Amino acid sequence: MELHQLQILRELHALGSVTAVAEALRVTPSAVSQQLAALQRNFRTPLTRKEGRTLALTPAGEVLAAAGADAIDAMAAARNALDDFEGADAGTVSISGFHSVGQALFGPLLRELSSSDAPTVQLTDEDVAQSEFPGLTARYDLVLAHRMEHSEPWPTQGVRSLTLVREPLDVAVATTHVLADRASLSPEDVAEERWVTSRVGYSPDDVLRAVSAVANRPIRIQHRINDYGAVSAVVAAGGVLGMLPRFTSRSVDDRDIVRIPLQGVSTHRMIDLLARPENLRRRSVRLVVEALERVMVRLRDAAS
Template sequence: MELHQLQILRELGALGSVTAVADALRVTPSAVSQHLAALQRGFRTPLTRRAGRNLVLTAAGEVLASAGAEAIDAMAAARTAVEDFEDAETGAVSLSGFHSAGQALFGSLLHELRGGSAPQVLLTDEDVAQSEFPALTSRYDLVLAHRMEHSSPWPVDGVRVLPLIREPLDVAVATSHPLAGRASVQPQDVAGERWVTSRVGYSPDDVLRAIAAVAHRPVDVRHRINDYGAVSAVIADGEAVGMLPRYTARSADDERIVRIPLEGVSTHRMIDVLARPENLRRRSVRTVVDSLRRVLSALAS
């Protein structure tokens, strides 16, 4: 028993003939008859009977048509409720961000969305490897994710990708370091340094492995730290050099650090929003995405 079959039964009771039902629903009379026959197969009691040349409802058909009208009304109410939910400006929107994005964006995003008609944003941070970001869309409405520009694209099955910004990673050294005055560096210039980098599977380690490949020598990794604030402290102390995102990694140690563009290898990472397609139907979710774009644009400028 399907909803459109109940609708046909209801219209037959109201209009009194298969031809009239077909005209009202803009289908063929044979299609109406086929649907009524399919509906009848689910019941032992006849739902329709012949009255001259017309097909009319039996008492059982009238009972089912009445109950079907209630089901049709309930479905219409449910559809309207979903449409109202999707069109609402307010409402809670859950957003997950990786650590550096959270530190750089969350405060400004909340300021951007302050107001009575703005969505309520529920923030959390998830420090995961690149391959694990898409799975987070099952838990959050929006997922801030990053991947290196040269890496495999995000999967498209069941996930929408909204690009936000292309962010370079720079070599970072202490202000006292011999390279601090350079306008740019090559892999050969920094491959022999002591390094602080991320764990394997994260953007800085990807760049460091590219440096080693281009320079044709292994790099000396002394520390593996994922928090950019801690990385900045190690760099500022002069203990090691590292890679820092240009826009989304700022700390109290920035005055003791010099960031230098790295040439000769790909250093850009893509910061994107990942989401389930159905979540992006909601106006409140799209509002948060628009605000994220404005906040990141201001940060990059």
């Protein structure tokens, strides 16, 4: 039994298919299957089972995957002890972020890490539904993720999470709209309006579902757009309301719109950092986490 075989088993549990594991680890599906077969030869109890065309873990496989995650973390602790002793802070850290947080944080983060001895970062935008963020930790050192405050917490097996900010979503209306001079709005105030919102599985759509439930009325959705700059432009044109995050959508043009807090429903989303435990052992990764925390504090304070 070898450590990389345990890593493959863990990734299969996290990602759900041999193909996804191969893509995350940058190997062929055949190589993944061969390593799983080699691992299985160490045990009498089956570790995997077929579910249709996919390969899933048995209860025994899940137990071994969890133990393997602990072993990988312990190995990372040993490997990085010397880095800490030597004060090594260089290295490359890969980061994925959903679109709005990337627009808000990526530029300031690069400036924050502009010194010659700072870690190098590799940035990628990954705008996925909430349920897909944990799986991205197989491909990136740090994953910027969002979830609604009232939704299920992130999984804890093999993933660590750190909250950067609790961010409200505000109602966006055109400056010419009859509601534009209101200090706050309730679900009853906006339930009869037409809306531009996100696709299903993203924060604005979750808020509108709550508005519909509280007001006991169906929401009239005219447009589904995930890009907040486009949402702002559509709202400014008149005829629809939108939802905009208070801190991470400040790059959009606010000249022709007004942002108004929504009361009476939960509108807060959590912006979290997700990572594999062994990655957080690396000094370079921890330095980037600290830089992201500083950038987010400044962004929050500027918008408050």
